[in-house]
Amino acid sequence: MSEDEARGFARGLTNYGDKDFSLYLRNSFASSMGYSREVLKKPIVGIANSFSGFNNCHRHFPEMLEAVKRGVLLGGALPIEFPTISLGEVFLNPTSLKFRNLMSMDTEEMIRAQPMDAVVLMGGCDKTVPAQLMGAASANLPAIQIVAGPMMTSRYGEERLGACTDCRRFWGKYRAGEISGDAIGDIEGRLATTAGTCAVMGTASTMACIAETLGMSLPGTAAIPAVHADRLRAAEATGLAAARMIDKPIRPSDVITEKSVENALRILLALGGSTNAIIHLTAIAGRLGIPVSLRRLNQLSDETPVLVNLKPVGANYMEDFFFAGGVGAVLREIKPLLHLDCLTVTGDTLGDRLREDAGPVDHKVIASAEQPLEPEGGLVALFGNLAPGGAILKRSAADKGLFEKEGRAVVFESLADLAKRIDEPDLDVEEGDILVLQNAGPRSDSGMPEAGYLPIPKKLSAKGVKDMIRISDARMSGTAFGTIVLHVTPEAAIGGPLALVRTGDRIKLSVKNKTIELLVDDDELERRRSSFRSPSKPASERRGYDKIYAQEVLQADEGCDFAILQPVRT
Structure with a gap:
């Protein structure tokens, strides 16, 4: 039997220079775990388990894990769990995004290095799903995603x-x-009271819906509440589906294609989903050499209505979305806009799925395409001399009265500067000004945190000001709202135009024209550019993963992945 035909414990043998000895030794050590000789002959479904005591979203994973194993056994394979690092969103410093690529590397290498014929990816919290999909795409072994599911309210x-x-x-x-x-x-003490991810259409729920739309998870599984019995049934069905993929392999490269990525962008826009999803989807697609164009995003956004009435865009929660019909109901509403020939992990196409009975749909939560919440998509990319590589605005969660506006910049040079001055009583700021945060992008010392949601200065919030235009190279939580321009590319830390903005400059935003312009003449900008010095600690003064990150992280328009993790061009 060739290496490519080998299954189970005979797959990917440790090299001792004697193949038969390698299998003999492996079986010997596997026997110490109590496996019988018959079990040692079974194909293996690995289960990448991202449970952690530092990840509240995943605290129900031990129970889900048993359900996945049950499904694998029903499919005639042997389930073997293995751990990877986990990324609990609020427990990581400086920000979870910095460790997404590390988790993707962990996932990829453990899938590749250990003997398994297919893999189940157990994730949920914001960065865990994209990390797992990135790693699985690079390893390209048959893979299927099962998500944690959202909290109850x-x-x-x-x-x-x-x-x-x-x-x-x-x-x-x-x-x-x-x-x-x-x-x-x-x-x-009342905001988060059950297992699961955030109860709104934040990054975790958006990525769950994207995974389902891509075809990497089972139909109807994205929105099931974490504590619902259906979540366990979905886990069992996922294990069974993984076992079935061993004889009829369906690899991530078969599922994640240019067409399915465009479908995923459509669902993101229809959901009014998280801005973070643009970075994550770009990184996932990039692992297979599929570019995500922000200009194409704008074309799709102009054609794709917002349909989902969930916070932060609307009024409802993920449990309402689940009972209203979930991802399937949204896909059926935008069906004429979708590529229906895309393959999914079930072996069916998206079109096959959407031909099935939809069941009841609550149109108070999921609007019809004929009567959408908003006629255009939730996200828009902005371009101009302030963001030559693009920036992102979540227009569905913003104040439309600020969409066409020119204002005076009030600049904060760093997160430390922001924290120090934002609430000073004598801060020079008025309601019509534009807050600008520099040096919070991927190559900054802060690593691109969710700091783009700049707080309204206390002197203004006390007067009843609820929203202002805020601009940065940072990210924003998918649960946040406001007229906030994010992911400005190139970032300030590498000398992008954002680094050249000074307090008192005029900035013009036009959502209609999809532009963001710094109204300073070119000669003055060139003078400022000539004196630019990056405030970030150089890679030569770093070590370990921090050094790798500083050297290799790409800009937001390339998904903030590492250059070394891109596919090799031959």
């Missing part, structure tokens, strides 16, 4: 609460003096 008085749009909403009220310290403390 809680209550505060008569209000429903769900992490984390409501976190930001109440924190804004607290900063404005509208609620007391005792109240915000009580709310803190």
Whole structure:
């Protein structure tokens, strides 16, 4: 039997210079785990388990894991769990994005190095799903994703609460003096009360919906609440599907194609989903050499309506989305815009799936294409002399009264500068100004955190100001809202035009024209550019993964992946 035909424990043998000895030794050590000789002959489904005590979203994974194993056994294969690092969104410093690529490398290499014939990817929290899909795409072994599922909501008085749009909403009220310290403390304990990812259409839920639309997870599984029994049934069905892919291999490269990526962009726009998803989808597609064009995103956005009435764009929560019909209901509404011939992990095409009975749909949560929430997509890319490589605005979560505006820049040179001055009573800022944060992009010392949601200065929030234009090379949480321009490329830390902005400059935003312009003449910009010095610590003064990140991370328009992880061109 050739190496390519080998299955189970005979696959990818450790090299001792004697193939038969390698298999003999491996079987011997595998026997120490109590496997019988018959079991040692079975094909193997690996289960990449990202459970961690530092990841609240994944605390139900031990129970899900048993359901996945049950499904693998039903399919006649041997389930073997293996750990990878996990990325608990709020527990990582300086930001979870910095470690997404590390998790993708861990996932890729463990899939490739260990003997398995297919793999189940168990993730959920924001960066874990893209990390797993990136790693699986590079390893290109038959793979299927099962996500954690969203939290259920809680209550505060008569209000429903769900992490984390409501976190930001109440924190804004607290900063404005509208609620007391005792109240915000009580709310803190009620925002996140079950296992699962954020209860709104944040990054985690957006990526779950993208995974399902790409065809990398089973139909109907993205929105099942984490604590619902259907989540366990979905885990079992995922294990069974993985076992079935061994005899009829379906690889990530068969599923993630230029057409399925465009379908994923369509669902992102229809959801009014997270801005982070643009970076993640670009990185996933990039592992297979598929470019994601921001100018093409704009074309799709002009054609694709927002249909999903969920926070932060609308009023509802993920549990409502699940009961309203989930991803399938949205896909059926935008069916004429989709590539229906895309293969999925079930072996069916997207068109096959959408021919099945849709079941009931709650149009208060999922609008029809004829009566959308918004006629255009939730995201738009902006270009201009301030962002030659593009920037992103989530227009579905922004104040339309600010879409066509010119204002005076109030500049913060770093996150430390922002924290120090934003609430100073004598800060030189007015309601019509534009807040600008520099040096928060991927090559900055902060590693591109979710700091683009600059707080409204206290002196303005106390007067009732709820939104301002805010511009940065940082990211924003998918649960956030506001007129916020993000991912400005090239970033300030490498000398992009954002680094040249000074307080008092005029900036013009036009969502209609999809432009963001710094109204400073070219000669003055060139003078400023000649004196630019990067404030970031150079890679030569770093070590370990921090050094690799500083040397290899790409810009936002390339998904912030590593240059060394791109496919080799031959």
